[in-house]
Amino acid sequence: MLTFRDTEYSCTSEVTLSLISGKWKILILSFLAKGTLRFNELQKLVPDATQRMLTLQLRTLEKDGLIARTVYAVSPPKVEYTLTEFGQRLVPMLSMLCRFGADYVEAHGSTAPEPQA
């Protein structure tokens, strides 16, 4: 049992989960894992996220120290997002989650494998 930022967790793994749960966070992190991106590039890569949601998720990731936001004082505005060192550390974990998920879907995908007749 631990308290972290006014929230109670029964295991530190729940802290990790709280960092990456959010409709578009995994997608965002995956793309940023390949390199720095601007806001509108992310928008194109995650077209189903509304501008509002994309911003919200980015703000949370930034506040949590997983990504860094750099604003260039130019016109038109230019903002870049990158993974922080901690964000980088997350990448191999995302891969594991991916692999497990893929295995799971393959095993449970075709719902109820017919017993060989």
Next chain:
Amino acid sequence: MLTFRDTEYSCTSEVTLSLISGKWKILILSFLAKGTLRFNELQKLVPDATQRMLTLQLRTLEKDGLIARTVYAVSPPKVEYTLTEFGQRLVPMLSMLCRFGADYVEAHGSTAPEPQA
């Protein structure tokens, strides 16, 4: 992009997340990783979960094939829960999530480490 059980996922890691997100699932899985448990044993181990919530989480985990439920036709009733093979496979991942979370809390815990005076 994939559809699995009427839900859209942009990455298989999101499938994995959906399997383990739930207020008490990680805790339940962690305890079951150490061995089979009866319902009321779980209740004592997870006292903050209401009976209803505990049941709900267990039902979901069962439906998702991560735990198995065995009912013994005795009086008073006796029900046992165990990890399935797939549930076992989850265990090392939970450990990784734990370790990352612990690192994270340690690094970000004492909010703004004072520059050594």
Next chain:
DNA sequence: CCGTATCCCAAGAGATACTG
């Protein structure tokens, strides 16, 4: 002992419109 049923609330997320 091991649940289910009902009611309620708060957080997360979508749609849409506006701005420096």
Next chain:
DNA sequence: CAGTATCTCTTGGGATACGG
């Protein structure tokens, strides 16, 4: 270009009571 501001709706979870 890169955001805020509202408003609404759905979902997860809590409280409580009852049943085989």
